[in-house]
Amino acid sequence: MLIGQRMAGKLRCAPQCLYNNLFEAHVNGNNIEARANMLQAAYQAGIAFTRSYVGYVHGIAHSLGGRYGIPHGLANAVILPHMLRAYGPVAEPKLAELACDASIAPAKADDHTAAQAFITWIDNMNARLGIPRYLEGINAADVPPMAAHAAAESNPLYPVPRLMGAEQLASMYRVIAGGHFADEPAVRAGEGQRRSTERPSRVARTAERKVAAWSSKK
Known part of the structure; x- marks a missing residue:
């Protein structure tokens, strides 16, 4: 894996976080927990983009x-x-x-x-x-x-x-x-x-x- 096995392991929670929170954050902007989880997932995805393009x-x-x-x-x-x-x-x-x-x-x-x-x-x-x-x-x-x-x-x-x-x-x-x-x-x-x-x-x-x-x- 281009981003390295160690880094990949740290980012593996992003897909689950997106799956659990994306739609909820979209329809309910007042759900701070869902929005915070999406913020974390976006950060992890950004790391993946930076490392693997x-x-x-x-x-x-x-x-x-x-x-x-x-x-x-x-x-x-x-x-x-x-x-x-x-x-x-x-x-x-x-x-x-x-x-x-x-x-x-x-x-x-x-x-x-x-x-x-x-x-x-x-x-x-x-x-x-x-x-x-x-x-x-x-x-x-x-x-x-x-x-x-x-x-x-x-x-x-x-x-x-x-x-x-x-x-x-x-x-x-x-x-x-x-x-x-x-x-x-x-x-x-x-x-x-x-x-x-x-x-x-x-x-x-x-x-x-x-x-x-x-x-x-x-």
């Missing part, structure tokens, strides 16, 4: 923020579950550790089951917090330069579990957009105005399968 989620979020002014926190929250799925099996052991640390999955769960439970928890928490599943307003014409920017920022600086080139990152923008870019003609009336919180379109599912296909390659 970030990944493609941040690279893509920076490109979206620079191009469209999307707040960095919002972009990261939307992108995170999609990118974790895109990383595929190579990321599952670490995600499984987080799931077990947070009591999202039992310690005896296999890596795949625990990792998927962790990603699903992020999806569900985003929904509870009112964070959309997809981002609207992304233009297909902007994807190549944004993907190139994300690749240049991330490679080889960020210690990601799986390396992705600009072409692979470009596929992620369609996934994040829910399968439809703002400058593409609508397939049918109203399709272009599809709410970002709706189920993914057929195009989005195709993009997700494409990403999953190369993620599964060793």
